[in-house]
Amino acid sequence: xxxxxxxxxxxxxxxxxxxxxxxxxxxxxxxxxxxxxxxxxxxxxxxxxxxxxxxxxxxxxxxxxxxxxxxxxxxxxxxxxxxxxxxxxxxxxxxxxxxxxxxxxxxxxxxxxxxxxxxxxxxxxxxxxxxxxxxxxxxxxxxxxxxxxxxxxxxxxxxxxxxxxxxxxxxxxxxxxxxxxxxxxxxxxxxxxxxxxxxxxxxxxxxxxxxxxxxxxxxxxxxxxxxxxxxxxxxxxxxxxxxxxxxxxxxxxxxxxxxxxxxxxxxxxxxxxxxxxxxxx
Amino acid sequence: xxxxxxxxxxxxxxxxxxxxxxxxxxxxxxxxxxxxxxxxxxxxxxxxxxxxxxxxxxxxxxxxxxxxxxxxxxxxxxxxxxxxxxxxxxxxxxxxxxxxxxxxxxxxxxxxxxxxxxxxxxxxxxxxxxxxxxxxxxxxxxxxxxxxxxxxxxxxxxxxxxxxxxxxxxxxxxxxxxxxxxxxxxxxxxxxxxxxxxxxxxxxxxxxxxxxxxxxxxxxxxxxxxxxxxxxx
Numbered sequence: 001x002x003x004x005x006x007x008x009x010x011x012x013x014x015x016x017x018x019x020x021x022x023x024x025x026x027x028x029x030x031x032x033x034x035x036x037x038x039x040x041x042x043x044x045x046x047x048x049x050x051x052x053x054x055x056x057x058x059x060x061x062x063x064x065x066x067x068x069x070x071x072x073x074x075x076x077x078x079x080x081x082x083x084x085x086x087x088x089x090x091x092x093x094x095x096x097x098x099x100x101x102x103x104x105x106x107x108x109x110x111x112x113x114x115x116x117x118x119x120x121x122x123x124x125x126x127x128x129x130x131x132x133x134x135x136x137x138x139x140x141x142x143x144x145x146x147x148x149x150x151x152x153x154x155x156x157x158x159x160x161x162x163x164x165x166x167x168x169x170x171x172x173x174x175x176x177x178x179x180x181x182x183x184x185x186x187x188x189x190x191x192x193x194x195x196x197x198x199x200x201x202x203x204x205x206x207x208x209x210x211x212x213x214x215x216x217x218x219x220x221x222x223x224x225x226x227x228x229x230x231x232x233x234x235x236x237x238x239x240x241x242x243x244x245x246x247x248x249x250x251x252x253x254x255x256x257x258x259x260x261x262x263x264x265x266x267x268x269x270x271x272x273x274x275x276x277x278x279x280x281x
Numbered sequence: 282x283x284x285x286x287x288x289x290x291x292x293x294x295x296x297x298x299x300x301x302x303x304x305x306x307x308x309x310x311x312x313x314x315x316x317x318x319x320x321x322x323x324x325x326x327x328x329x330x331x332x333x334x335x336x337x338x339x340x341x342x343x344x345x346x347x348x349x350x351x352x353x354x355x356x357x358x359x360x361x362x363x364x365x366x367x368x369x370x371x372x373x374x375x376x377x378x379x380x381x382x383x384x385x386x387x388x389x390x391x392x393x394x395x396x397x398x399x400x401x402x403x404x405x406x407x408x409x410x411x412x413x414x415x416x417x418x419x420x421x422x423x424x425x426x427x428x429x430x431x432x433x434x435x436x437x438x439x440x441x442x443x444x445x446x447x448x449x450x451x452x453x454x455x456x457x458x459x460x461x462x463x464x465x466x467x468x469x470x471x472x473x474x475x476x477x478x479x480x481x482x483x484x485x486x487x488x489x490x491x492x493x494x495x496x497x498x499x500x501x502x503x504x505x506x507x508x509x510x511x512x513x514x
Contacts, residue, residue: 084369108371111369118361121294122361123362135287136287180367
């Protein structure tokens with residue numbers, strides 16, 4: 001049986017109106033609230049052995065889950081599946097009750113992504129890229145919000161420079177600004193710490209903390225295990241096409257206590273809050 | 282969101298990028314001018330042949346320039362994962378297509394309007410018709426023909442450029458895939474243009490122009506219906 005991590009929703013964090021509990025998720029949710037992210041028997045590959053070989057996972061609303069694994073393990077594939085940029089070969093994935101294949105547009109309206117590459121247009125300025133993102137997400141032309149986002153990520157001075165002149169760290173900061181402007185209930189972050197300096201990495205930590213406070217659900221693919229242990233409610237490893245719970249941080253925090261209390265771990269996953277060997281490295 | 286706003290934002294984005302890089306403008310103007318010049322040289326000193334071949338040369342120049350324009354229109358989207366980010370947003374796929382189409386069609390139409398007097402002068406063809414029909418009317422229908430022809434061409438070019446955008450051999454595949462489909466557009470556009478230039482035969486031109494608009498409508502419906510399969514996973 002594939003491992004599954006199941007957690008209850010925090011108080012005040014709700015599912016979208018009309019989102020009923022999807023089939024198969026009822027037993028794994030605490031108060032009848034469907035999970036924010038639900039994967040069932042998810043299989044995907046690129047012609048060879050499947051990268052994802054039947055993954056089951058529930059992530060409750062309002063939780064931050066870190067996704068670890070070696071290069072090529074399928075972290076980005078999983079995020080792209082959830083962002084509707086790939087279709088599963090078998091199984092299904094739901095985001096806030098919406099199927100990523102049949103209800104792709106509804107999923108996109110509820111998900112904000114931080115791609116591993118910046119995802120910005122080089123011939124536009126940072127400000128123009130953000131305005132484009134806000135407009136295409138239906139946010140109109142909120143110039144003040146764009147200014148605030150630029151200031152938050154430390155790009156005010158470079159806001160009107162063309163992105164092609166940005167360093168990779170500045171591009172990542174711009175992508176973080178676009179993420180915050182999206183105001184989506186689910187964030188999918190692919191290597192958010194990559195290319196960032198210490199200050200930028202602290203900014204990501206602060207954004208994750210703010211996301212948790214705002215009741216957002218966050219799935220973070222990262223190689224930075226110590227940071228994941230410090231910021232996430234749960235750490236999950238993906239390897240060999242399967243998921244297993246690596247660690248559930250034991251920080252004294254209400255949310256963490258709820259995770260620990262409601263967690264159900266199947267299969268060969270380690271139990272309790274003990275990180276795997278080497279997790280502290 | 283308002284889908285029309287999404288279309289306009291995407292078109293604006295493409296045109297703004299082009300205004301800054303001028304990659305398409307420089308390449309298409311240079312290529313078109315060379316094409317017109319070489320064909321004029323090939324026709325030699327036969328005035329009749331030059332006049333009758335003027336509009337054919339114009340559309341050959343526009344067609345090849347259009348391939349360059351379409352291929353470039355997706356290039357910026359492929360850099361730095363911009364297209365991946367764009368398609369992860371809740372933007373209707375038809376809006377993405379129509380936005381890129383609008384920008385591409387605008388550039389090609391302007392190019393066609395610029396090349397028309399150039400071709401007329403170089404080939405000694407009277408773009409005012411030279412007959413009993415008022416020259417202004419002939420020129421207006423000629424401009425409409427260029428707009429309708431470039432629209433049909435852009436409909437196909439943007440669609441196939443999107444289809445081949447992620448392929449390594451996209452530069453060679455794009456013309457191979459799109460030219461067989463775009464031939465009816467080119468034939469109708471050349472016939473309508475030829476009917477106007479020199480003889481000012483409005484009736485014949487209208488017949489070909491109606492056919493051209495019909496092709497545009499069919500291609501628009503088909504491309505809009507299929508485009509989401511081009512960009513969806």
